[in-house]
Amino acid sequence: xxxxxxxxxxxxxxxxxxxxxxxxxxxxxxxxxxxxxxxxxxxxxxxxxxxxxxxxxxxxxxxxxxxxxxxxxxxxxxxxxxxxxxxxxxxxxxxxxxxxxxxxxxxxxxxxxxxxxxxxxxxxxxxxxxxxxxxxxxxxxxxxxxxxxxxxxxxxxxxxxxxxxxxxxxxxxxxxxxxxxxxxxxxxxxxxxxxxxxxxxxxxxxxxxxxxxxxxxxxxxxxxxxxxxxxxxxxxxxxxxxxxxxxxxxxxxxxxxxxxxxxxxxxxxxxxxxxxxxxxxxxxxxxxxxxxxxxxxxxxxxxxxxxxxxxxxxxx
Amino acid sequence: xxxxxxxxxxxxxxxxxxxxxxxxxxxxxxxxxxxxxxxxxxxxxxxxxxxxxxxxxxxxxxxxxxxxxxxxxxxxxxxxxxxxxxxxxxxxxxxxxxxxxxxxxxxxxxxxxxxxxxxxxxxxxxxxxxxxxxxxxxxxxxxxxxxxxxxxxxxxxxxxxxxxxxxxxxxxxxxxxxxxxxxxxxxxxxxxxxxxxxxxxxxxxxxxxxxxxxxxxxxxxxxxxxxxxxxxxxxxxxxxxxxxxxxxxxxxxxxxxxxxxxxxxxxxxxxxxxxxxxxxxxxxxxxxxxxxxxxxxxxxxxxxxxxxxxxxxxxxxxxxxxxxxxxxxxxxxxxxxxxxxxxxxxxxxxxxxxxxxxxxxxxxxxxxxxxxxxxxxxxxxxxxxxxxxxxxxxxxxxxxxxxxxxxxxxxxxxxxxxxxxxxxxxxxxxxxxxxxxxxxxxxxxxxxxxxxxxxxxxxxxxxxxxxxxxxxxxxxxxxxxxxxxxxxxxxxxxxxxxxxxxxxxxxxxxxxxxxxxxxxxxxxxxxxxxxxxxxxxxxxxxxxxxxxxxxxxxxxxxxxxxxxxxxx
Numbered sequence: 001x002x003x004x005x006x007x008x009x010x011x012x013x014x015x016x017x018x019x020x021x022x023x024x025x026x027x028x029x030x031x032x033x034x035x036x037x038x039x040x041x042x043x044x045x046x047x048x049x050x051x052x053x054x055x056x057x058x059x060x061x062x063x064x065x066x067x068x069x070x071x072x073x074x075x076x077x078x079x080x081x082x083x084x085x086x087x088x089x090x091x092x093x094x095x096x097x098x099x100x101x102x103x104x105x106x107x108x109x110x111x112x113x114x115x116x117x118x119x120x121x122x123x124x125x126x127x128x129x130x131x132x133x134x135x136x137x138x139x140x141x142x143x144x145x146x147x148x149x150x151x152x153x154x155x156x157x158x159x160x161x162x163x164x165x166x167x168x169x170x171x172x173x174x175x176x177x178x179x180x181x182x183x184x185x186x187x188x189x190x191x192x193x194x195x196x197x198x199x200x201x202x203x204x205x206x207x208x209x210x211x212x213x214x215x216x217x218x219x220x221x222x223x224x225x226x227x228x229x230x231x232x233x234x235x236x237x238x239x240x241x242x243x244x245x246x247x248x249x250x251x252x253x254x255x256x257x258x259x260x261x262x263x264x265x266x267x268x269x270x271x272x273x274x275x276x277x278x279x280x281x282x283x284x285x286x287x288x289x290x291x292x293x294x295x296x297x298x299x300x301x302x303x304x305x306x307x308x309x310x311x312x313x314x315x316x
Numbered sequence: 317x318x319x320x321x322x323x324x325x326x327x328x329x330x331x332x333x334x335x336x337x338x339x340x341x342x343x344x345x346x347x348x349x350x351x352x353x354x355x356x357x358x359x360x361x362x363x364x365x366x367x368x369x370x371x372x373x374x375x376x377x378x379x380x381x382x383x384x385x386x387x388x389x390x391x392x393x394x395x396x397x398x399x400x401x402x403x404x405x406x407x408x409x410x411x412x413x414x415x416x417x418x419x420x421x422x423x424x425x426x427x428x429x430x431x432x433x434x435x436x437x438x439x440x441x442x443x444x445x446x447x448x449x450x451x452x453x454x455x456x457x458x459x460x461x462x463x464x465x466x467x468x469x470x471x472x473x474x475x476x477x478x479x480x481x482x483x484x485x486x487x488x489x490x491x492x493x494x495x496x497x498x499x500x501x502x503x504x505x506x507x508x509x510x511x512x513x514x515x516x517x518x519x520x521x522x523x524x525x526x527x528x529x530x531x532x533x534x535x536x537x538x539x540x541x542x543x544x545x546x547x548x549x550x551x552x553x554x555x556x557x558x559x560x561x562x563x564x565x566x567x568x569x570x571x572x573x574x575x576x577x578x579x580x581x582x583x584x585x586x587x588x589x590x591x592x593x594x595x596x597x598x599x600x601x602x603x604x605x606x607x608x609x610x611x612x613x614x615x616x617x618x619x620x621x622x623x624x625x626x627x628x629x630x631x632x633x634x635x636x637x638x639x640x641x642x643x644x645x646x647x648x649x650x651x652x653x654x655x656x657x658x659x660x661x662x663x664x665x666x667x668x669x670x671x672x673x674x675x676x677x678x679x680x681x682x683x684x685x686x687x688x689x690x691x692x693x694x695x696x697x698x699x700x701x702x703x704x705x706x707x708x709x710x711x712x713x714x715x716x717x718x719x720x721x722x723x724x725x726x727x728x729x730x731x732x733x734x735x736x737x738x739x740x741x742x743x744x745x746x747x748x749x750x751x752x753x754x755x756x757x758x759x760x761x762x763x764x765x766x767x768x769x770x771x772x773x774x775x776x777x778x779x780x781x782x783x784x785x786x787x788x789x790x791x792x793x794x795x796x797x798x799x800x801x802x803x804x805x806x807x808x809x810x811x812x813x814x815x816x817x818x819x820x821x822x823x824x825x826x827x828x829x830x831x832x833x834x835x836x837x838x839x840x841x842x843x844x845x846x847x848x849x850x851x852x853x854x855x856x857x858x859x860x861x862x863x864x865x866x867x868x869x870x871x872x873x874x875x876x877x878x879x880x881x882x883x884x
Binding site for chain 1: 333336337340341344345415417418420424425426496497499500501503504507555570571572573574597598599600601603604607608610611612613763764765766768769770772773775783786795802803804
């Protein structure tokens with residue numbers, strides 16, 4: 001297990017650097033000058049030149065790249081061009097916020113999707129199944145920006161049960177923090193819970209018809225024991241794979257949710273940094289996001305090993 | 317029910333099942349739509365990225381209309397019923413249109429940052445009620461000669477840390493502004509300052525390299541904030557070390573979350589401000605910001621999109637404060653390259669555009685069509701004579717085009733994405749109108765950062781462009797028509813116009829300057845390196861209990877919350 005982990009981590013580092021390099025090259029190939037964008041419409045040319053120099057943008061590109069890489073290796077991610085703050089503090093501040101809604105969304109999706117999927121499978125063909133399947137169709141097909149906007153209009157504007165948008169630190173106001181968390185989380189979870197539900201349903205249906213389950217029944221176990229011991233764990237294997245993949249997608253989908261709900265996370269930081277061509281911030285975000293993605297997949301693989309002993313033996 | 321695993325029809329979905337599921341799904345969807353969509357209350361229209369002006373990139377010319385002795389078209393009336401006594405106290409919650417990139421007093425002109433800075437810092441001069449130039453820290457000032465100005469500071473003004481303001485702080489602030497590497501937003505207008513001298517503790521003298529009529533107007537504009545000399549000398553971090561002399565004191569700032577300020581009990585104007593505290597939150601998505609207002613999360617929002625202005629006006633729970641001529645939208649022509657080397661083609665395009673139709677269809681009926689010059693009606697140098705120069709005249713446009721031998725003209729127009737309300741939608745309308753006179757326009761849409769780069773490098777044939785008025789002086793024409801103009805034009809150069817502008821800038825008597833600007837505008841319209849399309853409206857929305865508030869734009873942001881109070 002130890003060498004396995006080490007190998008995966010090494011691959012992760014290489015991937016992260018590769019992603020950041022690719023982004024560096026792309027960023028500098030598209031038009032857009034952070035100095036100009038910062039200074040605005042009526043900036044004078046000598047100002048633009050001076051700010052360019054202060055931002056270190058008049059150095060040759062390879063020099064900029066090497067110095068960035070060298071600093072990154074020493075955990076110095078540079079200074080934001082538009083905000084004049086260390087990039088690492090920006091990341092450290094905003095990353096946990098994105099992780100919070102992503103993790104909550106995953107948890108919520110599992111909490112909703114798995115039980116509903118099982119229920120739907122066990123009541124196959126009956127009204128409950130039809131209803132749940134219809135609901136999951138809606139959840140899957142409605143894009144997150146529609147879901148999010150509708151939720152805001154209903155719960156915040158019409159009913160005033162929840163705030164429309166915003167963020168407050170948990171330590172400052174725990175109650176409001178949690179209230180603000182509900183809608184973004186629900187929006188992010190809408191599509192994932194639908195696919196988890198459908199996958200669980202078909203997975204359970206598949207397993208329930210297998211020989212070992214029939215054997216368990218004929219041994220005299222109650223239906224509940226059959227489901228708990230023999231059906232569930234086996235059905236959950238494909239689900240865990242999906243969650244791993246989708247978790248990475250959630251990081252991307254978070255930008256829409258963060259925008260609609262003014263949730264100041266990493267995605268909106270990256271979005272704005274691209275708009276303002278804040279190169280150090282974009283690169284740091286890419287490093288972070290690719291690192292997270294790799295970490296997620298690693299965690300899921302380990303989880304897989306836990307749920308399915310067959311996989312664990314194969315991996316180590 | 318036993319199932320035979322080998323039955324091939326086992327998993328067939330029955331028609332009934334399909335109908336049931338479809339019916340349920342559709343029913344749920346329609347039900348949801350009815351529940352949420354119908355019923356009164358304002359539904360915030362979909363946001364479009366970057367529609368919030370050039371405020372999408374940080375640090376932009378967000379200006380406001382200025383004072384005017386002949387203030388026509390000014391929407392700057394304070395809210396509230398005259399005669400109501402202001403109530404003290406309360407916290408005003410504001411939704412800003414974006415995160416302020418910086419609250420450094422001398423950098424960046426973005427609306428959000430200026431809003432915050434204007435509460436904390438003061439200037440020598442500012443724009444007050446009715447957008448008139450008014451004394452702030454300088455209780456009086458005089459022009460000793462046309463190149464020398466002396467400002468007399470109020471005595472006993474304290475910074476928020478208790479230290480008294482002196483002329484040394486003023487000098488230190490301006491020395492910093494005048495260094496190009498600071499990137500100061502007001503630098504372009506104050507470059508003519510040769511020296512700033514401390515005469516005594518309460519007197520500062522400014523000497524200019526040459527006379528400049530816009531000097532005082534520029535001194536009142538945002539970006540002239542006075543910070544402490546000791547902090548400037550120590551190269552303090554102005555993002556966290558925030559000490560000014562303004563009506564509100566800095567409490568805390570988490571840039572992407574909230575900035576808090578509280579009342580300055582020692583503010584130099586007694587009795588002001590009325591509010592106890594202000595919380596400023598960035599909500600950069602246009603519809604999220606509106607929803608924050610509609611749901612009561614915030615009391616006041618800056619930068620209301622055109623599409624939402626009508627809703628806010630109609631709803632008695634909210635107030636809209638706007639200025640119909642806060643800025644403008646224009647077309648740029650690359651005049652040094654065919655086909656726009658031919659003035660007839662530029663004029664033809666000016667005649668071929670039905671500006672009122674743009675307002676009627678593309679701007680949610682906000683703003684005012686502009687058939688004349690760019691100096692707006694609320695400025696003293698407005699020229700009424702030219703206001704109908706380019707009335708819609710497609711026949712004349714066609715005539716000019718055929719005179720120029722331009723048949724089957726194909727033009728590429730660089731603009732913002734077509735769903736953006738500021739530049740995108742108008743450009744679609746323009747393309748259609750030009751087609752009517754036989755010009756084929758291909759819209760090249762670019763995201764804001766690339767558009768800004770295209771504008772700066774002249775990488776366009778025709779460009780949709782625009783800005784906001786900043787200092788309330790007709791010398792805005794220099795930023796457009798002068799050879800030294802920056803990104804607002806490209807390679808347009810006319811010695812006669814340059815001469816007129818330089819001369820007018822050096823005079824201080826309005827009566828002498830106006831005829832020169834009239835000439836510049838007439839000639840500018842004849843040569844038509846631009847097409848002025850319409851004045852753009854900009855404003856703030858607030859709950860109806862926000863009283864004593866006057867929308868002054870970024871220019872008067874220093875004053876905009878000084879006399880605001882909450883009627884609740």
